[in-house]
Amino acid sequence: MRTGIARVLVVGCLVLGASACADDAPEASQLTAGAPRAEFYTPPVESVPGPHGSVITAQPLTGSRAVPGARNTLVLYRSVDAHGQTVAVSGTLAVPEGTPPEGGWPLISWAPGTNGVADVCAPSRTESASPGRDEQARWIAKGYAVARTDYQGLGTPGEHGYLIGDTEQRAMTDIATAAREVDPSVGSRWLAMGHSQGGHAALFAAGAAGAWAPGSPLLGAVALAPASHLGEQVRMAKWAVSNPLGKLGVGDISVYLPLLVRGAQTVSEVDPGRFLTDRAVSLLPVVDSECTAGLRDEGKWGGLxxxxxxxxxxxxxxxLRVLDDNDPSGLQFDTPVLVLQGRSDRTVPPQSTDAMVAQQQMRGQSVDYRTYDDVDHSGIVAASFADVLRWVDTRFGITR
Known part of the structure; x- marks a missing residue:
């Protein structure tokens, strides 16, 4: 049934897109102001071992990267990579100003969309206004704390497992745990949320968070335009090479393929020389230094x-084995899931999300699916906010 549904997909573009003081707050040595940024993201090797979800270091975050109306902290915390090794992961925590409600601020763990796999592409390392800052500000204004992971290997040592579900969800879940250590005013209950790549991560968090962090109650997951059926999309792009339809979907398929290759290489031996042209192989190293905007250049992957x-x-x-293994369509959920999709999305094909949700619902999964006419990939976050807020408030028992 999985193959039958996926084969009807049209050829579309690939996805892709001061802490409070208390007895259990981080020690003074952990919360340091003014540390050099490069030094912050590359901690001493001996400081990394420890339980996943614990804090390595943290420092106040100010300026354009900070979320308005919140106390902002840059966090380095522990997670576990695909090979079972403890790794340092960076991220941010924004906590509303004022007095928290009983039980602490409700927490959203936000997973960002595709930025790239190079360290400079980590959302928290951008010099200008941080990507997703407006989205976080909306939730801060509604009384939610927001933790945002940079993902494993994005900004910190190691390779970024792009669209590898297990490592994505670990990074997302572990920052939710770390948030309470950074700021004890944050409550223990949390919700996973993300857009595009982050929607993919949120679905995997819904499938695994209970087992990965049983002490952190996950109340639900919100996936906005999540990536799915990537294996099928790559198969059809390859098929187009010897078919007149080969001119369709040129730009984004080319831009995101090197990211998929690099992600797959973090969990399996994938030799791109076995399926890429010499020209594409020669351009593959570009992905290790350029973010998605740079990859779109006509002289790079965007021109292929x-x-x-x-x-x-x-x-x-x-x-394809890696992509199929990381398709969220077959996940089992222990918590409610909300999926949202714009019908005018040209980055994540609506047909792909339709098929994913159909497969999940046919197996009796608790998935609420809502679509929005005339809404594109980036617009889905703002267009669905009112609906998402009501759904999230319900999970936390909040009335307005």
């Missing part, structure tokens, strides 16, 4: 068609 990328007889099996 499927015929420029794939060899006709290439062997995609290793890459």
């Amino acid at each position: 068609s499927p015929r420029d990328v794939f060899t006709k007889e290439g062997d995609l099996s290793a890459l």
Whole structure:
């Protein structure tokens, strides 16, 4: 049934897109102001071992990267990579100003959309206004604390497991745990939320958070335009190489393919030389230094068609195994899930999300699916906010 539904997908573009003081707050040595940024993201090796979800260090965050109306903290915390090794992960925590409600501020763990796999692409490392800051500010204004992960290997040592569900959800869940150590005014209950790549992460958090962090009650997950059926989309792009439809979906397929390759290489031996053209292989290192905006350049991946990328007889099996293994369509959820999709989305094809939700609902999963006419990929966050707020408030038992 999975293959039957996925095969009807049209060829679309790939996805892709001062702490409070208390006895259990971080020690003074953990909360340091003014640390050099490069030094902050690369902690001493001996400081990394420890329980996942615990804090390595933290410092106040100010300026354009801070969320208005909140106390903002830059956090370095512990998670576990795909090979079982403890790693440092960066992220931010924004907590509303004022007195928290009984039980502490309700927490949203926000997973960002695609920025790239190079360290400079980590959302918390941007020099200008932080990506997603407006979205976080909306939730702060409604009385929610927001923790946002940079994901494993994005800004910190190691490789970023782009669209690898297990490592995404661990980073997302572990920052929710770390948030309470950074600021004890944050409550223990939390909700997973994300857009695009982050929507993919939120779905995997819904499928695994109970087992990964049983002491952190997950109340639900919100996935806005989440990535799914990537294996099928890559198969169809490869098929287009020897078909007249090969000119369709040129830009984004090319831009996101190197990110998928790098992500897959974090969990499996994927040799891009087995399916990429010489030209594409020569451009692959660009992804290690450029973010998505740079990859779109006509002289880089943005100027390549499927015929420029794939060899006709290439062997995609290793890459496809990883993509299929990380398709959220087959996840089992222990908590309610809300999925939202714009019908005019040209980045995450609506047909892909339709198929994913259909597969989940046919297995009896608790998935609430809402679509929005004339809303594109970036617009879905703002267009659905009122609906999402009501749904999230219900999970936390909040009335307005």
